[in-house]
Amino acid sequence: MKCLEIGVPLVSVIIGEGGSGGAVAFATANRIAMLEHSIYSVISPEGCASILWKDAEKMRDAAEALRLTAQDLKKLAVIDRIIPEPLGGAQRAPTQAIAAVGAEITAMLAEMSDMKPAQLIKDRRAKFLAMGSKGLAA
């Protein structure tokens, strides 16, 4: 909740796993970016599968249904930007991946450079209230 109250620019990058409340506590930001192969979800695929189907082995179906990929979340307007990763994922060329993240943070902070504190708080609130209004149907 603190994230929603502070009058300074808040940018968030999901660099690997964005698991549940643990993630959203940090990602209640004005601008949210995700690395191309990162995930952001209310629950892990294994957890979801074991609750819904009493079978953690169905994590493939759960991963599909959870819409946890950066590509799906961009379509749903939960996140703002996708940061491309080097071929084969960030682990194959960490320096390149880190530099790409740096460039995106710079760009996101620049977008907010002349926003007033009250404006920043309003912007963040509006962003989260609007989530869910954009569907995958389009």
Added chain:
Amino acid sequence: MVYLDFEKPLADIEGKAEELRAMARKGDGTLDIEKEAAALDRKSSDLLRDLYKTLDPWRKTQVARHPDRPHCSDYIAALFSEYTPLAGDRAFGDDHAVMGGLARFNDAPCVVIGHEKGNDTKSRIHHNFGMARPEGYRKAIRLMDMAHRFGLPVVTLVDTPGAYPGKAPRNAANPRPSPAAP
């Protein structure tokens, strides 16, 4: 290099190329070996491109959890200067799953906060696999308050399997586990 299960064919090819090169280095190498290895390299990079062109959500999950992925501390070390870690929640203790503090990004002061998972068994246990406890979130709140007070932008780096689902939540009002009943 850690290979994910769907990368197994890739591991085979890259392993073979490496083997051939090792043979060549031993001296019994002819020009053919290098040619052969180069062909394998081409094959593996084609395969890599194919594999990553269409990753299904489960495979993405596996990549997102890849142990060799750069973690929060790597990003902070590379992108921020004068990083000064701040520890503790002023109530209970410090949470090593959450790291954060003051730093400069492109020379401008800011506050950076993130989850750290660790890179080997020892550091993973130290960081509790990136699963934050209440004190970690209180630390984050403290840092955000500070950012607000000084007008500093906040950058957060998210990388956590989730909050730590431990029993007996510890809060600021009751920071210590309650003493045994008399």
